[in-house]
């Protein structure tokens with residue numbers, strides 16, 4: 001029997017990852033961990049991912065790790081080293097380019113010992129993992145020159161200070177020009193969403209494409225136009241605050257969530273578009289969630305670990321599209337009750 005350790009399982013996203021892992025991998029033994037863990041269940045460990053001894057002890061007998069410890073503004077070195085030492089697979093939900101880069105830098109160092117076949121996928125969530133994988137089949141079409149993704153979130157969904165901070169962190173860097181542009185998009189059933197451009201792991205060198213790369217944009221919105229205007233305002237205001245203050249603001253913002261929840265909906269969507277050189281949309285994938293939209297970013301990590309466990313021949317992957325096809329994603333998302341349209 002394989003053993004999966006979910007670190008950060010007591011958090012908002014970790015709870016979703018845990019529930020999905022139980023559902024999609026009933027044959028796997030699941031243990032959980034966090035700094036405050038170990039209180040009730042014997043399968044809930046006390047582990048600090050920044051502490052080498054704690055990580056080494058937690059990884060004894062573990063075959064795979066899902067790291068849901070956000071915000072991803074710390075060094076992943078201890079955890080990646082630990083996973084290679086224990087020869088266990090590793091995935092995380094990071095969207096922070098510096099974190100993802102640090103993971104693969106460490107993987108490169110560890111890979112010098114070629115006998116270890118460990119799968120490591122950083123960014124195994126909506127962005128970049130799912131967007132990369134869902135759009136992979138378009139790589140055969142030479143007319144695709146650019147990609148853009150539009151994520152819309154329902155403001156009635158639960159949130160955490162960490163999620164708000166992760167959303168706002170790029171706003172603290174004035175050079176990243178978040179929400180400099182606003183654009184309206186009409187979704188199915190005529191719902192209008194006002195999107196702003198948002199920093200993404202594609203900003204530095206685009207999306208890997210046919211052995212090279214192409215530009216990829218990432219736009220986000222909520223279900224109320226007001227929030228897009230507030231985010232635009234934040235892009236001017238937040239750069240003047242030190243990061244600990246921004247963290248505090250995010251914690252305080254949580255007090256308003258009951259009010260925000262009253263005004264919002266649970267509907268979310270992700271639209272991925274491929275464009276030709278005339279700027280025409282030639283392929284599109286649309287994913288709609290009526291509710292439970294937060295399970296969408298949680299699902300890729302679970303599917304990736306499941307696939308890694310199932311792989312008969314020992315292989316090491318560093319890319320979600322090596323493990324999953326767009327069709328496999330469609331099947332999983334549909335099974336979870338989401339509507340997926342692929343054109």
Ligand SMILES: NC(=O)c1ccc[n+]([C@@H]2O[C@H](COP(=O)([O-])OP(=O)(O)OC[C@H]3O[C@@H](n4cnc5c(N)ncnc54)[C@H](OP(=O)(O)O)[C@@H]3O)[C@@H](O)[C@H]2O)c1
Nearest residue numbers: 008011012013035036049070095125126127160162166297
């Ligand atoms: N890439 C994407 O598309 C995407 C989409 C959605 C979410 N996300 C990411 O998901 C992340 C998770 O957010 P969340 O709302 O679930 O956070 P959260 O509710 O604050 O949970 C954080 C969890 O990590 C644990 N933790 C914190 N520091 C730790 C440490 N040093 N060692 C071990 N455990 C530690 C916490 O428990 P203790 O405090 O007890 O340790 C808690 O269980 C966010 O950063 C967000 O960016 C990414």
